[in-house]
Amino acid sequence: MRIMATCLLIVMAAIYIGMRQVQHVHPAFGFVRAFAEAAMVGGLADWFAVTALFRHPLGIPIPHTAIIPENKDRIADTMAAFLQSNFLTPQVVARRMGALNAAAAMGGFLADPRTGESRLRDGAAGLVADILESLDPDELGGLAKGALRNQLEKIDLAPLLGQLIGAAIADGRHMAVIESLIRKTAETIEANEPMIKTMIHERANTILRWTGLDEKLANAVLDGTYKLLAETLVVPDHPVRTRIEEGLRTLAHDLVHDPAMRDKVEQVKHEILANPAFARWLDGLWERGRARMLEMVRNPQGALGGQFGASIAELGYALQRDTGLQRVVNRFARRTLVGVATRYGAQIVRLVSETVKRWDARTVTDRIEGAVGRDLQFIRINGTLVGGLVGLTLHALDGAL
Structure with a gap:
């Protein structure tokens, strides 16, 4: 998109130069020249504006350019404050959770054998398998046997x-x-x-x-x-x-x-x-x-299936149909998330702020530009075309007057 916007600007410059040579041949060429001239101005202005967000235009340290890398820390604090004030306040969390039937949604997930049962079963099996295989068998066995002996x-x-x-x-x-x-x-x-x-x-x-x-x-x-x-x-x-x-x-x-x-x-x-x-x-x-245990976790479809899947599906159906159970689960989820927002909201947004601050300016610039850069290049294209239309309109009004 950057290449397209730049090529469009070059085309407008070429048209402008060409029309200056032939504008005396016919009055219509003057309209084309006016369109190309104003399009160059609009394209160059928007190129400067878009470039100034991420870097110094042409490497020249013009004041109030390279806005994002120069204000990285302030952007991080503003982003964190925005998250805390609009998403992580207890009032916002309670209001959003009040309009959400989390229990029914969870029940639909659990009742579907293609999602609830298989994902929970495979996830639990994978977690247990990773734990069992990552720990030293002798050391783990010593801990287990020691714990059993101590209890006895x-x-x-x-x-x-x-x-x-x-x-x-x-x-x-x-x-x-x-x-x-x-x-x-x-x-x-x-x-x-x-x-x-x-x-x-x-x-x-x-x-x-x-x-x-x-x-x-x-x-x-x-x-x-x-x-x-x-x-x-x-x-x-x-x-x-x-x-x-x-x-x-x-x-x-x-x-x-x-x-x-x-x-x-x-x-x-x-x-x-x-x-x-x-x-x-x-x-x-x-x-x-x-x-x-290793046999069970390596073959979750066989060892962890059957009764496990039936129990998961039964829980899902209960969450979907039992309004009393839904109220209990939704109330618990709402209170839990409100408590998390109250206790840890500041820590969560601080984590966001500190993470962005730890990034170097080039990383921040590349990530933001990668996310919105395509739309910003459309701004350049639109600025070129809109500028041309404004120039064409002004030329027509000048001729009429």
Whole structure:
């Protein structure tokens, strides 16, 4: 556009020179000369005005030229003040937010699977992936395992266990555990019958072994044990079952109220935490968890899809249709943005001002000229044509008078 405006000025100069040579041939050439002459004046005047905004015309330091680079800091302060007074005052923010249904707009975004679900899912996956892959695995694992170990050490385990056992007994959920333990005991004995019989044979005296009573004794012991376990399993008020329940109630009470029992539980807990086997278990837990997280974030469509997408869409539909929820969300958004404008408005505009001030004059000039320079060259073109028309009009009026 600069080349076009300059070429138009050169064309007007060439026409003017040519018309001066032939204006005596016909009166019409005088009108053309007047148009070209005034167009040159208008084009040159607008060229000077446009150039003076950004630099000194022809490099000559004429006063009140190179306006933008010479007044860069004042422009930065004026821009910051304009932003603060017209956009970042609490009244303006509240008024604009009052006319905006932010909740419905957010709901429309979230309800669209092509935008809300996919962007949130992919964005969250990308963020987590960047974090996991940028951090050192050993260092991150040490932090995670250390944090878990510290939390376990802080837990007062005995009262917690006592309350869990007491709640299970109160709800009757302990019976399933007791019955499962009885069945497992029977299965364990059945699986180890040969070993139990061998132990009885070895401990029987010679007379019992010689008469074969040791075998009958072993069978009697096993049969009696099976019968006891079966009766305990099927009889609700069996003495063994009752004793087990009483033992659990006593254990639950002691875990909560007995300092000696609590100390024993804490000692066992610390021994487990200090055991190398527990450290290896933590290492394996961390590696499996990290591998699973990386698998999820590298394949967000599969691992983070499904229920995640349905939940996002459901939230979007609720924000679109529920007027009560919209009022709550809009009120929260309005108060939040008003609070941001009140607390940080001055810092935001100061950031704008300081950023522009840090730019060198050439950077400011190039950016502003790049943004509006095309329109300014149209001003030169328009000035050339308008000047020509004014000159043509004046020449016509001069001839008429």
